Amino acid sequence: MVNRQGILTSSLLNNDMAILIADSGSTKCEWCLLHDGRKKTVFTQGMSPYFLNSEQVQDIIRKEFLPKIKNQAVTHVYFYGTGCLDPRNAKMMKTAISKVFTGATIQVEHDLSGVAKAACGHTKGIANILGTGSNSCYFNGKRIVKNSPGLGYVLGDEGSGAYLGRKVIQYFLYGTFDEDLRYKFDDKYKTTADEILENVYRKPLPNRYLASFSLFLAENRGHYMIENIIEDGLNDFFFTHLCKFSESWKLPIHFVGGVAHGFRDIIKELCHSYEFELGKILKKPMEGLIEYHR
16 A cells, blocks of 8 residues: 555555566666566656666656556565666665565666576576667576676767667768758758757756667668668677677577667677577567566
């Protein structure tokens, strides 16, 4: 039940478990409540500890999530979130979640851990995120053993939506697009250089803003400039991260995220070129996480 402070308590009338799984990027968060053989899926805005504090995280959960589950008590929370590899960030998220779901058992891990469990299950493999941001790891069937450093959207995130979107903006601002693409860009976004720079350097959540331009690539497939941006951006991820793992030539390589799923044809071609064994390409990790935690 929910008390007057908007806190969901986990006292149940019986011993049934109510498991809540959350997969949170910086753009959106998918929640899945498992109880009594049924599942309830809810989407809220993403919760990155780099952009939000504890009070803001609690506010999102209370306003965007709790009303959708009709006061269902929760006994276990498994939260997989971007930025939670840092112990300080993970502690902040756990504290914030515990103030909403009082009494529940709460586990907070990096979103890459969730991707690895969803894609690899209990077997060895290379697991990658290619969404708004990007990351890569070697999973030994139980835990992440190696992780290629994630430097974020400013210094890294090769192959991500933010990385590809930044290339689109560069082509536009530098005047690299041909007349046809420039017309399509102007018609779709109706923006200016000043407005773009304002959003990138002064407004909050610039990574989401940059990633929004990756849609332009998906909508204009077939143009050689578009294909070059996609192929170069994804190849940067392969070369910079996957080639750092000796296991990449021995184990299946899995990809999770909207960018990986949307440009899966390029992913397949690159795996063939690098002589990698392609594993799963999942748009979202939730179904795999449900199977893992059941």
